[in-house]
Amino acid sequence: MPNEAPAVRVVTDSTACLPAAAADAGAPVVVPLRVVSGEESWREGVDITPEEVAARITAGERLSTSQPSPAEFAGVYRDLVADGAQAVVGVYLSGALSGTVEVAASAGHRAMIPVQAIDSRTVAMALGFAALEAARCAAEGHDAATVAARARQVAASSTTVFLVDSLDHLRRGGRLSAPAAALGTALGVRPILAVRDGGIEMAQRVRTRRAATDRLVELALRRAETCERPGLAVHHLGVPERAAELAERLGAATGAEPVVTPVSAVLGAHAGPGALAVVVAELGGRPRDAVR
Structure with a gap:
């Protein structure tokens, strides 16, 4: 610029x-x-x-x-x-x-x-x-x-999926409904959450942290494959090693270099320590292609 x-x-x-x-x-x-x-x-x-x-x-x-x-x-x-x-x-x-x-x-x-x-x-x-x-x-x-x-x-165009170690922070802050939080906790699973239509929803449930991380990669790659020029980002709160590993996997599979940053302090207050997120957005196209 x-x-x-x-x-x-x-x-x-x-x-x-x-x-x-x-x-x-x-x-x-x-x-x-x-x-x-x-x-x-x-x-x-x-x-x-x-x-x-x-x-x-x-x-x-x-x-x-x-x-x-x-x-x-x-x-x-x-x-x-x-x-x-x-x-x-x-x-x-x-x-x-x-x-x-x-x-x-x-x-x-x-x-x-x-x-x-x-x-x-x-x-x-x-x-x-x-x-x-x-x-x-x-x-x-x-x-x-x-x-x-x-x-x-x-x-x-964006897709945002993430994991948290505990759903309590999102529930207390009103960002996830009490029934959804109870369901994720009661089953003893690792919930995968997504931002959909402006809100936070439980997208899927898996049994282990490793399986949940693998699923994040799978979902991100599925979306990236549809992009002309994917923008990738990985966020975390207090787990930089996990974020770096996730970014490396995404970068190796797509050839794109993910942005890696801690989740913002405000988002971290709602997600809690251990949060791990992936964002994919379509950066291809030109301004003239935008629908007014």
């Missing part, structure tokens, strides 16, 4: 799990969500790391999360106007999981430039790939409508 910031700027949130290498002049601006414990709160990626979240949960601390405030979004929009932005396209984690997109849209109504707030209906690097492709589209000089269409196109 060129060093000069584009006229259309892309904003996303910290649950996109973007790698540090993604930062440059035209990269998405990241607005942090917060991890909360009692009266204290920390901005993820600023005040608290995924590793610290894992340590707090392991020590028995119960964490919750919160979305950015309208003032935080308003501040971002003001800064972008000062930087020469003429329009903003925001792409955020699923509205079924957080009210972030609603807050972003509300703040956008009062901005000095046009602001679109897109519900990606997904999270993690499925959201991250959508934001990065939107930013790339903006850097090529496309208008806001085309940038927004590209974000929607990539987000809709």
Whole structure:
């Protein structure tokens, strides 16, 4: 991307799990969500790391999360106007999981430039790939409508599957229904979860961690085979060795280099230590192919 910031700027949130290498002049601006414990709160990626979240949960601390405030979004929009932005396209984690997109849209109504707030209906690097492709589209000089269409196109193409060591964190946070959590626990199985239509569902059940990891690979490769240019990502919380092994297997089978990052602190607060996720998205095609 060129060093000069584009006229259309892309904003996303910290649950996109973007790698540090993604930062440059035209990269998405990241607005942090917060991890909360009692009266204290920390901005993820600023005040608290995924590793610290894992340590707090392991020590028995119960964490919750919160979305950015309208003032935080308003501040971002003001800064972008000062930087020469003429329009903003925001792409955020699923509205079924957080009210972030609603807050972003509300703040956008009062901005000095046009602001679109897109519900990606997904999270993690499925959201991250959508934001990065939107930013790339903006850097090529496309208008806001085309940038927004590209974000929607990539987000809709994504597949996200993951494992957790315990379903309790997702159940307590309201991200997984109590019956689904009870079913996974009662049968003594390793549930494979998926992000579908913006929510989290139990996709499959297997008996062992190894079988579950193998199934993650199988599901990811099945999706990658249908992609013109697959984008691959592996996330984890506190299990870097397992993530590296999984990424190596995916890379060897596809010839693509997966992005490997810890799951964001906010997502980690809901997934818990031991979480392991795979994301596949279609990065092929061009902005002109996006359906407006």
